[in-house]
Amino acid sequence: MKGPYPEIQGGGSLILAWQVRNKRVLVVGGGEVAAGRIVNVLNADAKVLVVSPRERLNEEVAYRIEQKQVDYIDRKFEPSDLDGVDMVLTAVDDPEASTQIYKLCHEKKIPANIADVPPECDFYFGSVHRDGPLQIMVSTNGNGPKMANIVRRQIAASLPNNIGAAIQKIGVLRRKLRKVAPLQEEGPKRMQWMSKVCESWPLDDICDMTEEDMEVLLGYYRPNCIPSLEEVRLSEPSGAYNGPFLI
Incomplete structure (x- = not known):
């Protein structure tokens, strides 16, 4: 019988993003x-x-x-x-x-x-696909480097063309949010709110988001709301947010 938790599959590698900056x-x-x-x-x-x-x-x-x-x-x-x-x-x-x-x-x-x-x-x-901040590595644990390359190409072909740019914008928004809500105890709420943005906004809208849009969007963090990009821009007719959720 299968247990309630993931089964252990030995023989793999611990795949990590190894930070070697200035090493x-x-x-x-x-x-x-x-x-x-x-x-x-x-x-x-x-x-x-x-x-x-x-x-x-x-x-x-x-x-x-x-x-x-x-x-x-x-x-x-x-x-x-x-x-x-x-x-x-x-x-x-x-x-x-x-x-x-x-x-x-x-x-x-x-x-x-x-x-x-x-x-x-x-x-x-491994075989790596790179698109801006996005990196995807496929490893065969030393068994078949050519096969890793084939799998990597198939994965890359299935990705949206603008996924790298969207991730770049999300990274900027995330850093801005940490300045708005810097306390450690707000971590779970920050992650939940960012997850909702990623899930509810189309990739094209994320790519189109400007710095001004981000400032307005962050005004919806405290009440835990996720407006659309259109709603965000309707809130900033003069380039500044004047709505009720301004922080």
Whole structure:
């Protein structure tokens, strides 16, 4: 019999949004796989150090170095490269060297990803769809990266074209709401009210919402009402809200 709670399905990964802003990430290697890893961590605002002999750099990695988007050391990996590093990504065609790097990272408790060697990975890279603040990752837990890419494309094709822009606007509204209702005990009400906005407003209306519309909409937070965008704009004929719910 099934229990009242979700059944445990072992063998998965804990999928997280890892915040690496301003963290030091070491990338060992300069080929195509390294290029993809570099883009991933630069998009997350990490500080990247690439270690690889110059003759092994592909055009994209060489471009990142030339544009000073990453720091660079022109040689093979040395153990001292791990000093002060928060994360290590290796992408070299040398299994023995990769294993040695992983062992050193393990000793120093530095999380590492060894490309194409799942048993020597503390975390995996999935196939990611990006649209502004929206990120969707599909992981096969190292079983089939190509299949992850196929699934990711299918998911992306089913999303509305304006979903990223709508999320951006909701983020702005949410930050404004925290200024209106900053107290910790208001957290549940804030979340409930924001949920109602997301559920009741069409994506097009969310995208069309201006800063002025947001200020008026926030006037409905205290009475816990969710007007439509049309109602919001009828409340601001002169660009300022004069209705009964002004905070």
